[in-house]
Amino acid sequence: MKMKPLFSVGGLCFLCFVLLSQVSAKNSEDIRCKCICPPYRDVEGQIYKQNVSLKDCNCLHVVEPMPVDGKDVEAYCLRCECKYEERSSGTIKVTIIMYLSILGLLLLYMVYLTLLEPMLKRRLFGHSQLIQSEDDVGDQQPFANAHNVLSRSHSRPNMLNKVEHAQQRWRRQVQEQRKSVFDRHVVLS
Amino acid sequence: MNGSGPTKLVDPLEDPLPGVGTYEDFNTIDWVREKSKDRDRHREITNKSRQSTVALLHSVSDAFSGWLLMLLVGLMAGALAGGIDIAAHWLTDLKGGVCLIGFWFNHEHCCWTSNETTFQERDRCPQWQSWAELITGTSEGAFAYIVNYLMYIFWALLFSFLAVILVRAFAPYACGSGIPEIKTILSGFIIRGYLGKWTLIIKTITLVLAVSSGLSLGKEGPLVHVACCCANILCHLFTKYRKNEAKRREVLSAAAAVGVSVAFGAPIGGVLFSLEEVSYYFPLKTLWRSFFAALVAAFTLRSINPFGNSRLVLFYVEFHAPWHLIELAPFILLGIFGGLWGVLFIKANIAWCRRRKSTRLGHYPIIEVLVVAALTALLAYPNSYTRMSGAELISELFNDCSLLDSSQLCGYKQPANVSETGVGNSLADRPAGEGLYTALWQLALALIFKMLITVITFGMKVPSGLFIPSMAVGAIAGRLLGVGMEQLAYYNHDWLIFRGWCSPGADCITPGLYAMVGAAACLGGVTRMTVSLVVIMFELTGGLEYIVPLMAATMTSKWVADAFGREGIYEAHIRLNGYPFLEAKEEFEHSSLAVDVMRPRRGDPALAVLTQDGMTVEEVENLVENTHYSGFPVVVSQESQRLVGFVLRRDLLISIDNARKRQDGIVGASLVVFTEHTPLQPPEAPPFLRLRSILDLSPFTVTDHTPMDITVDIFRKLGLRQCLVTHNGRLLGIITKKDILKHMAQIANRDPDSILFN
Numbered sequence: 020m021k022m023k024p025l026f027s028v029g030g031l032c033f034l035c036f037v038l039l040s041q042v043s044a045k046n047s048e049d050i051r052c053k054c055i056c057p058p059y060r061d062v063e064g065q066i067y068k069q070n071v072s073l074k075d076c077n078c079l080h081v082v083e084p085m086p087v088d089g090k091d092v093e094a095y096c097l098r099c100e101c102k103y104e105e106r107s108s109g110t111i112k113v114t115i116i117m118y119l120s121i122l123g124l125l126l127l128y129m130v131y132l133t134l135l136e137p138m139l140k141r142r143l144f145g146h147s148q149l150i151q152s153e154d155d156v157g158d159q160q161p162f163a164n165a166h167n168v169l170s171r172s173h174s175r176p177n178m179l180n181k182v183e184h185a186q187q188r189w190r191r192q193v194q195e196q197r198k199s200v201f202d203r204h205v206v207l208s
Numbered sequence: 209m210n211g212s213g214p215t216k217l218v219d220p221l222e223d224p225l226p227g228v229g230t231y232e233d234f235n236t237i238d239w240v241r242e243k244s245k246d247r248d249r250h251r252e253i254t255n256k257s258r259q260s261t262v263a264l265l266h267s268v269s270d271a272f273s274g275w276l277l278m279l280l281v282g283l284m285a286g287a288l289a290g291g292i293d294i295a296a297h298w299l300t301d302l303k304g305g306v307c308l309i310g311f312w313f314n315h316e317h318c319c320w321t322s323n324e325t326t327f328q329e330r331d332r333c334p335q336w337q338s339w340a341e342l343i344t345g346t347s348e349g350a351f352a353y354i355v356n357y358l359m360y361i362f363w364a365l366l367f368s369f370l371a372v373i374l375v376r377a378f379a380p381y382a383c384g385s386g387i388p389e390i391k392t393i394l395s396g397f398i399i400r401g402y403l404g405k406w407t408l409i410i411k412t413i414t415l416v417l418a419v420s421s422g423l424s425l426g427k428e429g430p431l432v433h434v435a436c437c438c439a440n441i442l443c444h445l446f447t448k449y450r451k452n453e454a455k456r457r458e459v460l461s462a463a464a465a466v467g468v469s470v471a472f473g474a475p476i477g478g479v480l481f482s483l484e485e486v487s488y489y490f491p492l493k494t495l496w497r498s499f500f501a502a503l504v505a506a507f508t509l510r511s512i513n514p515f516g517n518s519r520l521v522l523f524y525v526e527f528h529a530p531w532h533l534i535e536l537a538p539f540i541l542l543g544i545f546g547g548l549w550g551v552l553f554i555k556a557n558i559a560w561c562r563r564r565k566s567t568r569l570g571h572y573p574i575i576e577v578l579v580v581a582a583l584t585a586l587l588a589y590p591n592s593y594t595r596m597s598g599a600e601l602i603s604e605l606f607n608d609c610s611l612l613d614s615s616q617l618c619g620y621k622q623p624a625n626v627s628e629t630g631v632g633n634s635l636a637d638r639p640a641g642e643g644l645y646t647a648l649w650q651l652a653l654a655l656i657f658k659m660l661i662t663v664i665t666f667g668m669k670v671p672s673g674l675f676i677p678s679m680a681v682g683a684i685a686g687r688l689l690g691v692g693m694e695q696l697a698y699y700n701h702d703w704l705i706f707r708g709w710c711s712p713g714a715d716c717i718t719p720g721l722y723a724m725v726g727a728a729a730c731l732g733g734v735t736r737m738t739v740s741l742v743v744i745m746f747e748l749t750g751g752l753e754y755i756v757p758l759m760a761a762t763m764t765s766k767w768v769a770d771a772f773g774r775e776g777i778y779e780a781h782i783r784l785n786g787y788p789f790l791e792a793k794e795e796f797e798h799s800s801l802a803v804d805v806m807r808p809r810r811g812d813p814a815l816a817v818l819t820q821d822g823m824t825v826e827e828v829e830n831l832v833e834n835t836h837y838s839g840f841p842v843v844v845s846q847e848s849q850r851l852v853g854f855v856l857r858r859d860l861l862i863s864i865d866n867a868r869k870r871q872d873g874i875v876g877a878s879l880v881v882f883t884e885h886t887p888l889q890p891p892e893a894p895p896f897l898r899l900r901s902i903l904d905l906s907p908f909t910v911t912d913h914t915p916m917d918i919t920v921d922i923f924r925k926l927g928l929r930q931c932l933v934t935h936n937g938r939l940l941g942i943i944t945k946k947d948i949l950k951h952m953a954q955i956a957n958r959d960p961d962s963i964l965f966n
Binding site: 048051055056057058063064065066067068070098100105106107108110111112114115116117118121122125126129132133189192193196197199200201204205206207 | 290291294295298310312313317320321322323325326327328330370373374376377378379380381383384389399400401406409410413416512513564565566570573611612614669785
């Protein structure tokens with residue numbers, strides 16, 4: 020099937036595009052310097068955050084207002100730990116939105132397959148007879164034998180029938196898988 | 209298959225037919241045939257490359273294609289793993305609340321820039337609202353707690369329901385961990401659709417849902433399956449790997465390494481895992497390529513940066529506190545605990561899965577998932593250590609407490625003189641305070657809960673892994689022991705065992721290290737990993753100083769667990785499903801001969817053979833229809849029974865079918881000829897059907913007095929599917945892989961009918 024290489028190459032290109040776009044777009048809100056200062060004498064523990072760059076990520080620049088006076092500043096700052104952190108909020112946004120859209124599409128397709136398609140097929144009664152007989156073939160033993168290889172390789176005349184044929188074959192495969200996994204518990208316990 | 213020779217006859221069926229050389233579903237491949245096919249192809253390309261520049265470029269690109277494929281596999285698997293991590297974090301936090309500045313941020317990222325986080329409550333900020341705050345407006349009080357509880361259960365049920373109906377509707381092969389089936393596939397078995405694109409999509413989407421629903425499962429095993437799916441899909445881009453099943457399995461071995469590498473951020477550990485646990489044939493060439501792919505994947509994951517701080521795994525450990533030789537005793541104790549836990553878990557889980565296979569429990573998979581998710585959510589929410597996800601729990605347990613921590617687990621009593629603490633922020637051992645005591649009993653309850661719930665969760669019809677739950681159990685046990693040792697050392701620092709190295713004011717015992725060692729011991733006890741586990745753990749910690757404790761605990765756990773049963777969880781599941789997996793590590797210690805195991809036995813009908821030029825098409829078809837063997841030996845004649853070769857059923861049927869349609873004159877009475885030169889026939893007889901091209905002229909044979917352990921060794925090392933047995937040069941019978949597995953099951957007093965597949 021020629022679709023497979025195209026599908027995978029297209030998927031790869033999309034992934035690469037996502038990666039590159041996120042690497043290049045740097046929001047100023049996506050960097051920060053986080054300083055954690057433990058309790059010191061009377062002063063409570065505190066966390067300070069600021070979006071400064073890596074060279075300014077130390078206690079003197081980030082801890083404002085400084086809770087101790089001049090001579091204690093050094094001792095206080097020795098205990099504080101400052102870390103520079105980066106994130107990419109664009110990647111997160113794109114990933115979550117892509118995930119939710121794929122999940123939504125799958126759910127819609129599932130609803131269509133289980134509820135809508137039988138209703139539509141019942142309307143087009145004559146067409147459905149041809150498809151029904153193919154569905155019955157899947158009820159036999161799930162382990163394919165050599166004859167099926169040749170019987171399925173007959174080419175259909177036009178494009179729509181090809182798509183329909185591929186979809187029917189896929190549904191038969193899923194049905195066989197479901198039988199072996201869920202009903203007969205033969206594979207995957 | 210014989211290579212191309214100078215005396216080729218003009219044969220109308222010269223080009224291989226589509227279908228010849230492929231395998232049926234749920235059958236074993238013929239490794240020898242695939243490897244020799246690849247060698248022939250390579251020889252042909254090398255020979256042609258001397259003729260023109262185009263052919264030379266073709267041969268260079270053929271050699272380079274393996275590396276290009278590894279690069280693509282690493283990129284794709286790394287990208288998918290990054291996406292899974294980000295989505296899983298967000299969905300897990302969605303059970304607790306939602307971010308107002310952008311619904312796609314999880315809790316940590318929502319409060320990333322906020323300045324309202326305090327030292328005591330590091331995750332409180334006004335941008336993140338829990339469900340109780342959104343619905344009722346308050347965040348304190350019993351009513352808010354009940355609302356949060358109910359919303360947590362609602363989300364858990366919704367996610368698990370979505371996961372299981374998607375698996376059921378689109379890709380039933382996407383459930384479970386995937387590692388037992390991948391082990392079987394890598395040993396030569398074919399499961400069509402198991403590594404397909406629908407399985408990949410559904411496994412990725414439902415893995416996120418299953419992990420986020422609070423169920424006690426991890427995502428490491430399923431990530432190996434995802435990586436192998438990526439590799440299988442990308443193999444279709446390259447002819448060299450698409451057409452050859454043996455070469456494809458080399459790529460799949462590398463992909464298994466990639467899977468573990470992105471799960472833990474441990475490329476070397478991933479390669480060793482693939483070598484030790486998953487692969488069957490692992491040539492040295494694959495070692496280098498797997499490492500390359502694992503590094504590419506780790507690098508891709510790092511650049512996607514799912515954790516916001518350039519780390520690969522959530523529980524990367526940073527402490528380097530030293531340990532003392534006396535502490536080996538509690539480490540060995542943890543190893544014993546890990547081994548016992550492994551044995552109990554395997555027995556309990558296999559019993560539960562067997563019940564699921566055979567009784568009515570297996571008829572209601574969706575309800576089972578919902579009930580287990582509801583039970584988990586109901587019992588997990590009140591305890592803060594079971595409410596958090598497995599990886600977060602492990603990361604908190606591995607953490608070494610310093611002055612900068614304010615969690616409950618670090619709730620020690622403050623020392624009297626605050627200004628005189630140890631170097632930097634590392635602290636001397638301190639007595640436990642209120643917070644720590646609360647944490648300890650909560651952790652004990654969490655331990656019991658996790659031990660029980662993981663038994664019924666692993667193996668359900670959603671993607672489920674068990675690395676994280678096992679490590680969590682071990683980490684909790686280790687931390688409890690570590691805190692116990694720490695307090696013991698603090699209150700009794702003048703005992704003999706503590707004197708000298710644990711004086712008051714020194715930081716001698718690190719409970720985080722005990723948690724790490726406990727996690728390794730429990731994971732080793734369940735999976736029986738040895739080298740790969742130690743390497744993964746030390747890649748997680750980033751240092752070699754803890755190798756000795758890890759090795760001590762892992763070795764002890766493996767020895768204790770092996771004393772009760774030699775199988776790890778994956779081998780036990782292979783045995784449960786009846787896959788035809790010939791275990792490479794088992795030894796065959798019985799003194800039977802080949803003649804005892806071969807078929808036909810006494811009283812069975814005679815061996816079904818074909819003659820090289822004595823049978824008609826109709827007779828061959830009848831023989832094939834009446835029996836269900838997947839291959840037939842070809843002999844010179846029925847009287848002499850001298851062996852010519854072996855032919856596969858599938859190839860026979862396809863060739864005969866094709867000849868009947870395409871070649872004119874082939875009827876039922878046509879003679880089937882396997883020889884090079886056709887016999888003489890009167891001119892009005894129908895034309896011959898030449899099938900020499902599908903005949904394997906070099907089948908493996910053993911004599912009837914060959915001991916079975918040599919025969920089993922031959923099967924393992926060469927990856928054979930069947931072997932013919934001869935006596936005095938005449939064909940006597942046949943031994944297949946299934947016969948060997950049944951024989952081994954009979955010897956071990958197991959039911960030989962549990963081997964289901966061919």
